[in-house]
């Protein structure tokens with residue numbers, strides 16, 4: 001459903017994505033992992049059209065995203081740090097988002113209800129705590145029943161109750177065979193929420209296969225030690241693992 005072809009991106013002299021190829025298929029949930037600064041957010045922002053690649057192409061549902069922003073309607077995005085107009089109230093933000101998609105009449109309000117966001121409709125975004133902003137971001141990501149969910153560090157900053165609510169929602173969308181991309185450093189969350197591992201190191205894809213294959217390859221039956229071994233491997237060998 002998403003294919004990333006020979007993608008390269010540099011910021012100044014720093015080559016962040018190096019000739020990157022990846023395919024994300026519907027019905028799977030991908031854990032996108034890698035050390036800080038390895039290029040995970042740059043990859044996600046490239047898919048969202050928020051970062052323009054220097055080279056290569058991204059196709060979503062077999063259509064190039066270049067010069068075409070209609071594909072964005074298929075994607076629900078929860079950013080690592082949501083940035084919103086400061087004076088806007090929560091209720092106004094939701095109304096504004098709905099106004100931008102007038103053709104959609106059926107909203108997914110699961111998270112709006114579970115996080116009780118109606119109660120803060122009159123609060124300005126600038127007055128909310130970081131975790132509450134994350135709840136708003138999460139609720140917006142799911143609002144239009146998107147086919148693709150891209151969640152950048154979704155549970156960071158959420159309290160344990162909110163984390164469990166969001167995880168249950170992600171599980172529900174997985175069961176509905178949505179395509180889900182999640183970046184996180186919290187391995188227990190990734191183990192629970194994904195079936196496919198993508199490991200990025202120094203701008204390259206080092207591993208791209210099912211979590212079961214990763215466990216086989218590393219002879220580990222638990223996710224965390226399998227990832228730890230993969231990280232050690234990449235640090236020692238510094239070349240992609242072909243499976």
Ligand SMILES: Nc1ncnc2c1ncn2[C@@H]1O[C@H](COP(=O)(O)OP(=O)(O)OP(=O)(O)O)[C@@H](O)[C@H]1O
Pocket residue numbers: 011014016034035036037038039040041042043
């Ligand atoms: N707009 C930008 N201008 C300059 N450098 C940038 C920009 N965006 C990202 N970078 C650099 O690109 C590199 C990759 O950043 P990116 O945010 O993609 O990493 P990440 O894997 O998501 O990291 P983290 O795990 O810390 O979130 C970093 O060195 C970062 O400083």
